[in-house]
Amino acid sequence: MPRMCPVVTGDTALARRSYQNRTKYAILLIVVSNVLRYNMVAALQISLDNLRDIPAFHALPDEQLMSLAAVMVRRQYAAGHIIFMEGDQAESLWFVASGRVKIIKQSLHGRVQGLCLMDRGKCFGSCPLFDMAKNPATAQALNDVTLFVLPEAALEHMKAHDPHLVKALLHIYSQRLEHLARVSEVLGAWTVPDRINDSLLTYADRDARDPVVELTQEKLASLSGTVREVVSRHLRLLEKAGIVRIxxxxIVILNIDALMPPCACEDQRKPA
Amino acid sequence: MPRMCPVVTGDTALARRSYQNRTKYAILLIVVSNVLRYNMVAALQISLDNLRDIPAFHALPDEQLMSLAAVMVRRQYAAGHIIFMEGDQAESLWFVASGRVKIIKQSLHGRVQGLCLMDRGKCFGSCPLFDMAKNPATAQALNDVTLFVLPEAALEHMKAHDPHLVKALLHIYSQRLEHLARVSEVLGAWTVPDRINDSLLTYADRDARDPVVELTQEKLASLSGTVREVVSRHLRLLEKAGIVRIxxxxIVILNIDALMPPCACEDQRKPA
DNA sequence: CGCATGACGTGATTTAAGTCACATCGTCAC
DNA sequence: GTGACGATGTGACTTAAATCACGTCATGCG
Known part of the structure; x- marks a missing residue:
């Protein structure tokens, strides 16, 4: 049977040992991760400036920020740690202060489908906001990450007393909905190379003049719904064409226009 | 270049004439549909009983129902008509009174990826609820369909005055989010036959003892992210195995357990 | 320093699944 | 009835992309 694939993270050693037993290893890793997730490093106070860094809170008056700071908690996770799992009881709303968090779905066969990445300022963990009982996906720290946590109880209180803020958060989730719809389309209707290009664009850090994608090929593959080897080969092609540097x-993107999705360009097939 | 595919609806004739020109026909159809969408048949009053049929409104007191009935509008669309298009200005919240609506994403190459079906009682058109500017996907009438429309202005009013109802609606969208996350996983990590089975389960009408899926193979293919021929072949296999009747x-499902997703059954590969 | 480990490159092979090209049925309109 | 058209069945072919099996190259560490 086909389509088995990379395990949660860092599976090179496992892969080297055994391909047949991947499934078992995957299950194992999930269990291990479940333990690791309580392994946070610290829980400290949060300053107002910290909060102002988060777009959703940016325009808030100081008094509201202070009440938020009083209930929110800072947590740190090491790279690879599972923050919450799909199916878990939804507890709180999370904000990324630094680092990046990967939102994934894992089919039990061990295959991982990345849904999106959250970086600085983004929030995730939709569930309590919507009265959702269980997390719809898994969140994993991509690198060392600092998160601010808004516990469910506080959120409940906010829903009743601060509709303005809730509205801002809902807006964020509207984008989430849109993004997921897009992922579905891309996975269903695009070719793999197009999907890889799209992921490059989506996850590029565009601050510099040469945008950079800070991801291993393994993780890029997961976000594109494919496997490492294919990503490797495709990147090599792009590099030969002078579009990226590996x-x-x-991955450093040298010619960002060349990656633009096929929609834009009417027809990339031979015109004749 | 590969992966070109079924056009919006009823493309058999087109396909017969020309495979090469599909793209052009697809674009054409989209334009045509854009005209058709204003072609609703009637706009009539709505009774309280109509509203009570919708789960979200079920527990509402009469007075609230009456105020809803006052602002909501009934519309009817013929099979195949586009109700709204991806990218359109989001106008209102829609409820399905009868018939079924298909939510799709169309990549400009003419390929259609079905996201979900909405049947009686479901609501769609998330956007105004979230302050979303544009529709994230396209809605198309699958068969003749009657819809109740809650215009944006009324919704705006509701958001301020009836938090309880808004909460109920948000809950619906939490399920939407969950569903989309699932679609993404399924498209990215499952094999095509599994995806078809999954679609059969998802869209089966389970009221009868033998559940029935009332869809053409074409539409089933779109919902599964594949093409008609593959669906046809796979269904034939299932029929030979006595699992469905075509x-x-x-499609009539005879043995619903046999369709259950691969997750459930630990391992469907040979145990040895 | 050696060795484990994790990231990446690549050829060979396999195969799932899309594409093409017709054929077969109903049924509906005229 | 007889086209027309839409839904479906199917064989033959093609190919994108996954899998397998190594090899290379850094980096960290006892």
Whole structure:
């Protein structure tokens, strides 16, 4: 049977040992991760400036920020740790202060489908906001990450007393909905190379003049719904065409226009 | 270049004439549909009983129902008509009174990826609820359909005055989010036959003892992210195995357990 | 330093699944 | 009845992309 694939993270060693037993290893890793997730490093106070860094809170008056700071908690996770799992009881709303968090779905066969990445300022963990009982997906720290946590109880209180803020959060989730719809389309209707290009664009850090994607090829593959080897080969093609430069654990985009999705360009097939 | 595919609806004739020109026909159809969508048949009053049929409104006191009935509008669309298009200005919240509506994403190449079906009682058109500017996907009448429309203005009013109802609606969208996350996983990590089975389960009408899927193979293919021929072949296999019975425009499920997703059954590969 | 480990490159092979090209049925309109 | 058209069945072919099996190259560490 086909389509078995990379395990949660860092599976090179496992892969080297055994391909047949991947499933078992996957299950194992999930269990291990479940333990790791309580392994946070610290829980400290949060300053107002910290909160102002988060777009949703940016325009809030100081008094509201202070009440938020009083109930929110700072947590840190090491790279690879599972923050919450799909199917878990939904507890709180999470904000990324630094680092990146990967939102994934894992089919029990061990295959991982990345849904999106959350970086600085983004919030995730939709569930309590919607009265959702269980998390719809898994969140994993991509690198070392600092999160601010808004516990469910506080959120409940906010829903009743601060509709304005709730509205801002809902807006964020509208984008989430849109993004997921897009992922579905891309996975269903695009070719794999197009999907890889799209992921490059989506996850590029565009601050610099040469945008950079700080991801291993493994993780890029998961976000594109494919496997490492294919990503590797496709990137090599792009590099030969002068569109990207491959560096360890990162890809530098040299010609961003060349990656633009096939929609834009009417027809990339031979015109004749 | 591969992966070109079924056009919006009823493309058999087109397909017969020309495979090469599909793209052009697809674009054409989209334009045509854009005209058709204003072609609703009637706009009539709505009774309280009509509203009570919708789960979200079920527990509402009469007075609230009456105020809803005052602002909501009934519309009817013929099979195949586009109700709204991806990218359109989001105008209102829609409820399905009868018939079924298909939510789709169309990549400009003419390929259609079905996201979900909405049947009686479901609501769609998330957007105004979230302050979303544009529709994230397209809605098309699958068969003749009657819809109740809650215009944006009324919704705006409701958001301020009836938090309880808004909460109920948000809950619906939490399920939407969950469903989309699932679609993404399924498209990215499952094999095509599994995806078809999953679609059969998802869209079966389970009221009868033998559940029935009232869909053409074409539409089933779109919902599964594949093409008609593959669906046809796979269904034939299922029929030979005694799991379904194929009838024109519908599939009768005889052994629903046999369709259950691969997750459930630990391992469907040979145990040795 | 050696060795484990994790990231990446690549050829060979396999196969799932899309594409093409017709054929077969109903049924509905005229 | 007889086209027309829409839904479906199917064989033959093609190919994108996954899998397998290694090899290379860094980096960290006892």
């Amino acid at each position: 560096e360890p654990r990162r | 009838e024109p425009r519908r």
